[in-house]
Structure formats: C-alpha cells, structure tokens
Amino acid sequence: MKAWKHALITGAGQGIGKALCLRLLDEGIQVTSIDRDSINWTHKNKDKLLNHIQIDLINSNSVNDVVSRLESTDKLDLVIHNAGISATGKFEDIDPKAYENVLKLNTLVPMQLSAALMQNEMFDNQANLAFVSSLSHATGYPGASVYGASKDAIAIYAKSVRKPFAAKGVSVLSIFPGPVRTDHAERHAPEGADASKRMLPEKLAKRILLAASSNKKTLYPGAAAHSARILGKIAPNLMTNMMRKIIYDKLDRPVW
Amino acid sequence: MINGKKSLTLLTGATSGIGLELAKRLILTDDLVVIGRKSEDEVHALISDKIQYIQTDISDPARATEAVVSNLNDMQIEKIDRVIHCAGTGVYRSPEQETSEEIDLNVSVNLLFPVLLTRALVQQIEAAKGKVVLIGSVAHKGSPNMASYAASKAGLAGFARSLEAEWRGRIDVQVIHPGPTLTPMLEKAGYKVGLERHIFLSPKVMADAILKTIHSHKKSATIFLGAKIKSLFFRKQTS
Numbered sequence: 441m442k443a444w445k446h447a448l449i450t451g452a453g454q455g456i457g458k459a460l461c462l463r464l465l466d467e468g469i470q471v472t473s474i475d476r477d478s479i480n481w482t483h484k485n486k487d488k489l490l491n492h493i494q495i496d497l498i499n500s501n502s503v504n505d506v507v508s509r510l511e512s513t514d515k516l517d518l519v520i521h522n523a524g525i526s527a528t529g530k531f532e533d534i535d536p537k538a539y540e541n542v543l544k545l546n547t548l549v550p551m552q553l554s555a556a557l558m559q560n561e562m563f564d565n566q567a568n569l570a571f572v573s574s575l576s577h578a579t580g581y582p583g584a585s586v587y588g589a590s591k592d593a594i595a596i597y598a599k600s601v602r603k604p605f606a607a608k609g610v611s612v613l614s615i616f617p618g619p620v621r622t623d624h625a626e627r628h629a630p631e632g633a634d635a636s637k638r639m640l641p642e643k644l645a646k647r648i649l650l651a652a653s654s655n656k657k658t659l660y661p662g663a664a665a666h667s668a669r670i671l672g673k674i675a676p677n678l679m680t681n682m683m684r685k686i687i688y689d690k691l692d693r694p695v696w
Numbered sequence: 697m698i699n700g701k702k703s704l705t706l707l708t709g710a711t712s713g714i715g716l717e718l719a720k721r722l723i724l725t726d727d728l729v730v731i732g733r734k735s736e737d738e739v740h741a742l743i744s745d746k747i748q749y750i751q752t753d754i755s756d757p758a759r760a761t762e763a764v765v766s767n768l769n770d771m772q773i774e775k776i777d778r779v780i781h782c783a784g785t786g787v788y789r790s791p792e793q794e795t796s797e798e799i800d801l802n803v804s805v806n807l808l809f810p811v812l813l814t815r816a817l818v819q820q821i822e823a824a825k826g827k828v829v830l831i832g833s834v835a836h837k838g839s840p841n842m843a844s845y846a847a848s849k850a851g852l853a854g855f856a857r858s859l860e861a862e863w864r865g866r867i868d869v870q871v872i873h874p875g876p877t878l879t880p881m882l883e884k885a886g887y888k889v890g891l892e893r894h895i896f897l898s899p900k901v902m903a904d905a906i907l908k909t910i911h912s913h914k915k916s917a918t919i920f921l922g923a924k925i926k927s928l929f930f931r932k933q934t935s
Contacts, residue, residue, distance in 0.1 A: 503796055531862055532818040536794065539811050540758065548803045551844050558792035577854075585858035586811055592854030593807065593847040596836065600843035601791040608792060680861045686901060688862055 441467060442653040444518040445564065448510070450474040450497065450550075451523030452480075455622035456572065459645035460520060465489055472513065474506065474523065484615040497523055501576055503552045515564035518652065520556065521550035521594070522572045526587040528628045538696035539586045546590035551597050554605075558639050563610050568652040571598040575665050577616055578672030580680035583688035586626075602657065611655040613648075615684025618665045620644055631688045637664075704729065706735050706768075706776050708754065708813070709783030711739055711894045713879030714831070717750070717903030718782060721742045721871045729773070731783070732762060754783055755801055757809035759930070761816050768820070774825035776817060780811040781852075786845035788887040790922055799844040806848035811855060818867075827868040830856050834918060842885070849873075853916070860915050875920025877902045901927040 447464050451457035452473030458481055464471050465485040473479060474495035480560045481488070493509050495502055510516070524546045527538040550571055557563055559663055574581075574591035581588030598614040605612050619625055620636035629635070651659040672679045704727040709715035711732040720743060722728050729748045732739055736749045748771060752763040768776075785805045787798045813820075814828055821828060835842055836849040856871035863869055874898045882889060889896065896906075897920070905923040 449820055450850065518711065534815075536758070536812050536815050539815065540808060543803060543811070545807050547807075548800060551794075551799045551803075551847060552796040555792060555794045556796060580854070580857040580861060581863040584856050585855050587748075589807065589811070589851040589855035593803075595852030596747070596838050596844060596850035597843055599838040600840050602848045603838075604790050604792065604840050605842075607919075610729070657706035676857075680857060684861045689797045 441649050442568070442650055443467075444469050444568075445522070446470045446472070446514045447475070447518035448472045448516050449520050449522060449551075451478060453477045453625055455647075456617070456620060456644055457520075457522045457643045459641040460648065461490065461521065462531050463642075463645050464518075464647060469518075470514065471605055472510065473515075485688075495551045496544055498541050501679050503549060503556055505560070506542070506553060507556050510557075510562055511560070515566040515567075516562055517567040519554070519563075519567070519568075520570045520572070520648070520652075523549075524572060524590075524624075525696075526584055526624070526628050527586070527694075527696035528584045529691055529696070531584070531585055533694040534586075534696055541696075542586050542590050545594075546587070546608050547593040547597075554597075554601065556611075557591065558605070558608065563608070565596065565609050567610045568613060568655070570615060570652055571595070571603065572615045572617065573598070574617040575660070575668055576683075577658075578679070579668045579683050581675070582680065582684040583689070583691050611652075613652050613659060613674070615651070615657055615659045615661070616665060616669065617644055619669065628695050630687075630692050633690075702726070703777035704773065704775065705778040705780060705784060706817075707731070707780045708809070709781075709831075711742060713881055714874060714877060714899045714902050714906065715782035715926075716742060717899045718780065718906060721903060721907055723747060726777075728769070729768070729776075731760075754806055754809045757812050760809060761812040764813060765816050768817075775826070776819060776820040777824045777826045778829060779814065779821060779826070780818060780829045780831070780910070781813070783809065784831065784833070784849075784881065786842055786881060787884045788842055788885040790841060791843035794844055796906045798803065802844045802848045803851075806845065807855070810852060814859075821867055825867070827870065828856075828859070830869070830871045832856075832871050832873040833907070834846050834920060836873060836875050838895065845885075851860075859912050868913075870910070872906055872917045873916070873918040874906065875918065875924075895924065897924055897927065915921070 453475035573595040600610045619638040709732040710719040750767040752760040754760040820870035834847040835846040839846040
C-alpha cells in the first residue's frame, strides 16, 4: 500500500468509510474523516491521527465549511468520496425530498468538493482521488432509479476529470462495488435477502486502497462485479430486465 | 383540453434553441403547455399565443415543480400525453475551474428538475397512458471540458434506463441524446464555435429529428450524423 500522508474519507461513521479509516490508521496515516454523525468506533491510533469533521454534507454551504476546516491542515494525497445514501422503492412511492438528498450527497457534493480542493490547491503532488459509484452503473437499477442516476452521474464525472486532473498530478479512481455487507445495504434490501453473498466492507476497503496505490482507473471488486460489468456491456437490456426481476419485483417497502 | 386538440404536451426549455423549434412544431398538432423563465408576452411572440404558459425559474427545482403543479391544477389539466424535458444548461471549461454554483446549476436544471417534475406528474401522465421524453446529450458518455454537465446528462440517461424498466407497460420513458447543435446554449456555455460549425446541426434539423424519434418506440436514441447527412441531401425540407 502506498505511504499516503493525509487522507480524507467521507461517510466515515460506518460501513465502507469506517473500514477505509481503520485500515489507513493501521498504517499510521493521518486521516480527516467526515460524517453527519460522530465517530463511535475506536482504534489505537484514533486520538493521534484522526481528525473528525462532523457535518451533514447535504446542508448547503457544507463544501465551503469543509474546505475552510481543511485550510490549516497538511495537503491531501488521498481523497475518497464514499458518503452515499439511497432511496429504494417504486419511483412514485418515494418522497421527492429524498431524491433531492440522494442527488446532492451522491452526485453534487463530490463534484463540488473535488473542484474546490483543486481550486484551493489542497492536493499534494501525486495524489489519489477516488469516487465510489455503484455496480448499478453497468446495469441500470429499477426500484432505485434516482440512486442509479446519481451513481451514473458520478461515474461519468470521474471519467471526465481523469485526464485534466492527471495533468495536475491527481490520479482518479472510479469504484463500482456490488452489494456490500453494511447496515446501509441491510436497510434497503428486501426482507429475507441473503446477506452472506455481500462483500465484507473490510475486504472492499483493502481492494480500494490497493487499486488507488497502483493508480488504477477503475475497480470492479470481486468476480460477481466483473461478470455483471461484462454482461451489462454485451447485453444491457437483459441485465436491466434481470435487475427488475431480482430487485424491483421483490420490493416489499419503500426505504429512504 | 385547452384547444380541443388530440393530445396535450408539456414542454420545458421551449424558449430557445432546440426546445423553441420543438414548440413551433408541436403547436401545430398538440395542445401545448410550456414552462419557462421569460415573460408571457415574449413567449407568446416567440411561439404562438395559443400556448398555455407557466412562468417559473427552474434553477430552484423544488419550487418550480410546485409552481407547475399548482398551475396545471388551475388549468384543470388532469391528463398529460407527453412531458418533454428539454431545458438544459452547461458551462464549457476545465473541471478544476468549475465553481460550486455552476456545478449546482447543472445538476439542478439538467437532472433534479426532470426527476422532481416527473415524480410530481406521475398521475397525470399515467391517466393519459402517456410518455416521458428526456433530452440528454451525446456528452453523457463523458467530456473533459464539461465534466459536471456530462455527469448531469449521464444521470439523466441512467434515470431513463431504470425508470423505463420500472414502468414498462404503464408509461413510456425515452431518452434522446442530441449531438452538437448550434443553439444559444453553446454561446452561454462559453463555447467558441470554429470551423466545426459545419458539422453541427441547426436547431431546426435537430427538432425535426427529435420529433420523429418521439413518435417512435425507441427507448433511447442518439441524433447526430444520420440527421446531418439527411439535412445535406434534403436541404429544402429541413431548413
């Protein structure tokens, strides 16, 4: 793993974000974490190396607040936009406010924060910038069309900025995880869904950091993600229909 | 129905560029409700005084959606055959120079407003067994000098893909990606058109091709070279 000096991880309170922080702290890397909640997990290096910014990124002006809190810190050489929320259910059953929040947190804020970090020259030389999209980018997502849209949008943002950001010394990684065993996935899955097939967040965190270390452009973690990506490419309609059968037709309740 | 025509179309972005050309064509066949920011007089002069006009600023998508819904209620419109989301905005510059406000505007206008408006009008569209048409962009596959614009259009394409699968058999959903077109948006976006203007389409040619696609059953379509070649061969009919 690359010897980063200062990492910024959003959505650090639980799930993938927590696993990323723990692994970086293991390596003695200084971490600034962002979450709407306080950090309730512990680590032996937490007091020494973790600087937590408790802020709800959905709030307007959150990006400016984060940038001003970062001004007095060391430059960043690893930024992972991990914070995300979903809204699952029939399109017409979900509160429109939830759609606003999904697009703000998953799409708008990562773009604004990335551009602001660039403008304020907050990236160190040879930094890594990663965006957590979703495997749904390869397939479509009936039953979560706006979540799917938010993850398609951020995937294309990452693809669009890759060359211009590389010219400024920032290497961009797009991550397309399938289901991960987190509280978040649990909340949105139909009742009785098999959680054992979901990837462990610790395993995903390890793969993300490895991919970033070697300046990879994209990461489809796991064999299932790989096959879904390939099938999505050669038979997009078939994949979207399959998603309808395995997700939309089994929806038992709207969740946001 | 407003003028007693066969079907009713709701159109956003109808006051310039491709949307304006679409409006001029649709008013010949449909009852037309138009959403825009310009004054009513201006819009009547631009399109026709036969349209119904809802004046609102879609850079605030939640408020604009409320305004559209309450206006439609006042007009006693309970069925909408087609909603065409044509309003769009963009800025042409390198991604590290995009400001938070510009990125916000792109997401609000190009993605959030179509989502919220579609969500608000489900009943009226379903009552007519209608169709939702989303105007995307060829940039939805990525563009280094319009990164947040490309992202917002990718989001729109993804929204269409998932919603189409969700609503199949109930409400049609279609996304149409226009190629480069000589519209006022280009100038507003700060794009200087050079020699490549010769391969760009005119808004008129584009509007003709889009209308033809709307009447087809395609789930998604990209309009560029085919329409350009046709326009070169059949100049009289299209320009």
